[in-house]
Amino acid sequence: MSGLSVRRAGPADFPAVARLTVAAYEADGQLKSEHGYATVLADVASRAEDGEVFVAADDATGELLGSVTxxxxxxxxxxLSGPGEAEFRMLAVDPVGQGRGVGAALVEACVSRAAELxxxxxxxxxRSGFAAAAQRLxxxxxxxxxxxxxxxxLDGVELLGLRLELVSGCPGGR
Incomplete structure (x- = not known):
């Protein structure tokens, strides 16, 4: 992952995270006829209050290329998460940053955080029928x-559940 850094987002990052998340979902066609989901995606401050927002940045320019909650x-x-599980949502890679390993770096940050906890x-x-590249990742x-x-x-929005086993036997785990 040379040239990329993943870190926790701070309030100064929130406007850029909002823009890139909405842009990524729009580019993938996931916001067509949605009922306010772009507003949810853009509310990074609320996501940061209830979880951890991570960003991937270009080391050379500092430009934010992706985010995840x-x-x-x-x-x-x-x-989806139950006792002993973690979850990530709203993984987004700026369309200009795709193909650089940004999504993989953000997934690894979430998996590492879950293991740490x-x-x-x-x-x-x-989402079924969308984000084939993400599903392959x-x-x-x-x-x-x-x-x-x-x-x-919502009608017309089918979400498929995926699971990655980490360590069995942790307190509260399944």
Whole structure:
């Protein structure tokens, strides 16, 4: 991952994170006929209150190329995680930064954070029919499809559940 750094986002990063997240979702076609999801994606301050927002930056320019929100069960943005699990959401890579390993670096930051916290697994969801590159990334990293985690938050929006086993036997784990 030469040339990239991943760190926790600070308030000064929030406007850039909002822009790149919405741009990435729009470029992928995921915001067509959505009911306010762009507003949720752009509210980085709320995500940072209830989780950890990580950013990937170009080492040479400092430009933010991607972001992700890491959450634990029971927090506002957690959708799938149960006891002993972590979850990440809203992984976004700026369209100009794609193909540089930004997504993989952000996934690794979340997996590392989950392991650091003693979690037994990381769970995520991906939108069916979208983000084929992201689904390949998750599959290469070892995430497996768990149909029991699939869900439909809105008509026409099917989310597929994926899980990565980390360490078994942690307190509260499954």
């Amino acid at each position: 890491f959450v634990l069960p029971g927090t506002r943005y957690a959708q 003693g979690c037994s697994a990381v769970v995520i969801c991906v 998750y599959q290469r990293r070892g995430f497996v499809r768990v149909p029991e985690l699939d869900w439909v938050p």
